[in-house]
Amino acid sequence: MINKIKTADEAVSGIKDGMTIMVGGFLGTGTPECLIDALVKKGVKHLTVIGNDGGLPVGTYGAKTARGIGKLLEAGMVDHIIASHVGMNPLIGDGMVAGTLKCTLVPQGTLAEKIRAANYGLGGVLTPTGVGTPMEEELDELDRPKKVLEIEGRKYLLEMPLRADYALCRASICDKFGNFRCDKATKNFNYVMAGAADHVILASEKVVEIGEADPDTFVVAGVVVDTIVEGEPKWQI
Incomplete structure (x- = not known):
C-alpha cells in the first residue's frame, strides 16, 4: 500500500506560485490550520484561493493570530479569492481598493454546487x-x-464546475488510507472539496490503522485523498 502519511511541510511542497487551491472550513472552523501554517512558511505567491470566506484577521474574538485563509491574506500570498462571505476580513476590502487583490463573490449554495460538480464529474x-x-x-x-x-x-x-490544483481539507478522524469524517461544524466544505482538485491533502486530528475503526465511522472514501498529515489541532468555534 502507498504510504500517504507526510509532514505538513512535505504535504504542501508541491504547491507552486500561481496555483489554485481550495481550503475547507467556515471562518477558520474546519480549516486545516497546520497546512495553512506550512504554506505560509513555504512562502508561495500569486495564489487563487477558493473557500467559503477570507478567514479571520488577527485580533478577532481576541485571537493572537489570524485564522484560516486570513493567514494567507495577511502574508500577501493571494492574488484572487473566490468566496461567498468576506465581510469579516478587512484585508480583502483593502486589497480590492488598492488593486492588489481580486475578489469574486459567488452565492454560497452556488459555490458549493460548483465544487460538487467538479468532484462528481458533472458538466455543471x-x-x-x-x-x-x-x-x-x-x-x-x-x-x-x-x-x-x-x-x-x-x-x-x-x-x-470549479476545480483546483490542490484541496486542503481537515478531518476529525481518518485512517491511513484517507477514509475520513468531520465532526460538527468542521464539515463545512471539507466533504465537497475532497475530490474536486488534482491533489487532495487531508490534515486530521486523529489517524488510525486501516480496519481499526468501524467503516461506518467514515463519510468520505480515502480513494480521493492523496496525502495525510496527522496532528491537526482541536477545532475551535
Whole structure:
C-alpha cells in the first residue's frame, strides 16, 4: 500500500506560485490550520484561493493570530479569492481598493454546487439564483460566459464546475488510507472539496490503522485523498 502519511511541510511542497487551491472550513472552523501554517512558511505567491470566506484577521474574538485563509491574506500570498462571505476580513476590502487583490463573490449554495460538480464529474449545475439580475451577463470566476437555460417554463443559470490544483481539507478522524469524517461544524466544505482538485491533502486530528475503526465511522472514501498529515489541532468555534 502507498504510504500517504507526510509532514505538513512535505504535504504542501508541491504547491507552486500561481496555483489554485481550495481550503475547507467556515471562518477558520474546519480549516486545516497546520497546512495553512506550512504554506505560509513555504512562502508561495500569486495564489487563487477558493473557500467559503477570507478567514479571520488577527485580533478577532481576541485571537493572537489570524485564522484560516486570513493567514494567507495577511502574508500577501493571494492574488484572487473566490468566496461567498468576506465581510469579516478587512484585508480583502483593502486589497480590492488598492488593486492588489481580486475578489469574486459567488452565492454560497452556488459555490458549493460548483465544487460538487467538479468532484462528481458533472458538466455543471442549474440554479435559479441570479436569474433576472446582472449575473446573467457577467463572466464567472474563471472568465467563462454564463448561460441562461429555460426548462419547463422556468429559467436557470448554468454554473460551470470549479476545480483546483490542490484541496486542503481537515478531518476529525481518518485512517491511513484517507477514509475520513468531520465532526460538527468542521464539515463545512471539507466533504465537497475532497475530490474536486488534482491533489487532495487531508490534515486530521486523529489517524488510525486501516480496519481499526468501524467503516461506518467514515463519510468520505480515502480513494480521493492523496496525502495525510496527522496532528491537526482541536477545532475551535
